[in-house]
Amino acid sequence: MQPRDLSDHVAYEAGRGIEEVARELGRDPDEFIKLASNENPHGPSPAAAVALRDAASSVSSYPKSTHTDLTDAIADRWTVDPAQVWLANGGDGALDYLSRAVLEPDDTVLVPSPGFAYYGMSARYHHGDVREYALERAADFAQTPEAVLEAYDGDRIVYLTSPHNPSGSTISLEAIEQIAEETDDETLVVVDEAYGEFADVDSAVSLIEGRDGFEARDDIAILRTFSKAYGLAGVRLGYAVVPDALADAYARVNTPFAASELACRAGLAAIDDDEHVERTVETARNSRAYMRDHIDSHVWESEGNFALVAVGDASAVAEEMQARGVIVRDCTSFGLPGCIRITCGTDEETERAVETVNAVLADLE
Numbered sequence: 001m002q003p004r005d006l007s008d009h010v011a012y013e014a015g016r017g018i019e020e021v022a023r024e025l026g027r028d029p030d031e032f033i034k035l036a037s038n039e040n041p042h043g044p045s046p047a048a049a050v051a052l053r054d055a056a057s058s059v060s061s062y063p064k065s066t067h068t069d070l071t072d073a074i075a076d077r078w079t080v081d082p083a084q085v086w087l088a089n090g091g092d093g094a095l096d097y098l099s100r101a102v103l104e105p106d107d108t109v110l111v112p113s114p115g116f117a118y119y120g121m122s123a124r125y126h127h128g129d130v131r132e133y134a135l136e137r138a139a140d141f142a143q144t145p146e147a148v149l150e151a152y153d154g155d156r157i158v159y160l161t162s163p164h165n166p167s168g169s170t171i172s173l174e175a176i177e178q179i180a181e182e183t184d185d186e187t188l189v190v191v192d193e194a195y196g197e198f199a200d201v202d203s204a205v206s207l208i209e210g211r212d213g214f215e216a217r218d219d220i221a222i223l224r225t226f227s228k229a230y231g232l233a234g235v236r237l238g239y240a241v242v243p244d245a246l247a248d249a250y251a252r253v254n255t256p257f258a259a260s261e262l263a264c265r266a267g268l269a270a271i272d273d274d275e276h277v278e279r280t281v282e283t284a285r286n287s288r289a290y291m292r293d294h295i296d297s298h299v300w301e302s303e304g305n306f307a308l309v310a311v312g313d314a315s316a317v318a319e320e321m322q323a324r325g326v327i328v329r330d331c332t333s334f335g336l337p338g339c340i341r342i343t344c345g346t347d348e349e350t351e352r353a354v355e356t357v358n359a360v361l362a363d364l365e
């Protein structure tokens with residue numbers, strides 16, 4: 001038995017954890033900090049941590065009612081119908097559901113370059129093909145309708161990321177509306193707001209619902225996750241908010257029990273923990289401002305919980321920073337050579353990252 005032809009497929013490159021890096025280098029894990037995967041430096045919402053402990057005795061049951069409760073709570077948060085909320089195993093899982101619901105064999109998806117790798121991977125799993133639009137480094141990765149529409153060629157899904165990973169740039173609701181307007185009726189514009197809580201721009205849910213002066217649209221879907229601002233990357237919980245026209249497709253494409261009992265309980269507790277989210281967002285704002293002010297190299301303005309830094313030989317810089325105990329992301333895998341991405345840490349972590357990157361840049365010069 002052989003798998004089907006997977007030569008077009010690549011494996012997702014998840015960042016390595018502290019334990020793994022320390023083991024490989026024969027060092028003590030306590031010597032390292034990891035600012036490579038845009039995780040929450042304050043950990044999970046404390047309310048969610050309690051809920052997870054309490055949930056232990058419930059995991060022999062399937063997550064039927066908690067699933068519904070969480071969907072209702074998310075729907076309340078956005079003032080949408082619960083049927084418009086597609087719960088999933090992380091934002092990645094929600095992307096897969098959108099691919100399953102929308103893509104026919106040989107359809108294409110249009111993705112940003114540089115950009116988040118899973119858009120293309122998900123399309124390929126679902127027998128689609130991938131095309132790219134360029135976000136120009138010289139233009140600070142500005143996301144403009146022109147950049148997207150020039151490359152657009154009847155693609156079935158167009159991905160926008162706001163804030164964009166790895167640059168931190170955002171896209172206005174007016175620009176998203178223009179893109180949706182000027183693409184075919186059969187094209188779905190997916191706005192990935194995985195880092196939405198950290199940004200000043202409003203959520204594109206307003207475009208689906210027709211609020212704040214916008215006309216309601218049925219060709220936009222939003223992606224959100226509990227992995228970042230809520231600190232629940234390890235439980236794998238995310239969702240899409242979709243227009244009414246897509247709502248019914250969920251039941252036909254989702255995996256039975258799309259989110260685990262533990263994820264549902266953690267999510268239910270976390271969604272009401274505004275204090276944790278506010279603290280996390282404030283830490284990220286301080287951290288990214290500090291990086292911009294103190295790193296001796298170009299740092300792009302970011303609205304996410306990370307900052308993109310121009311460093312020249314990114315692999316060498318990331319490797320040397322790791323040797324000095326600070327694990328960051330080499331952006332070559334995003335299709336962006338010459339840059340590293342540093343996740344916003346606590347004040348102490350951020351200061352250490354800044355000192356380390358400056359020292360490494362000076363030493364490698």
Ligand code: PMP
Pocket residue numbers: 089090091092093116161164165192194224225226227233237238
């Ligand atoms: N979109 C973007 C832009 C991301 O960076 C990530 C996480 N790396 C995701 C979506 C998916 O996150 P998760 O599956 O953890 O919800």
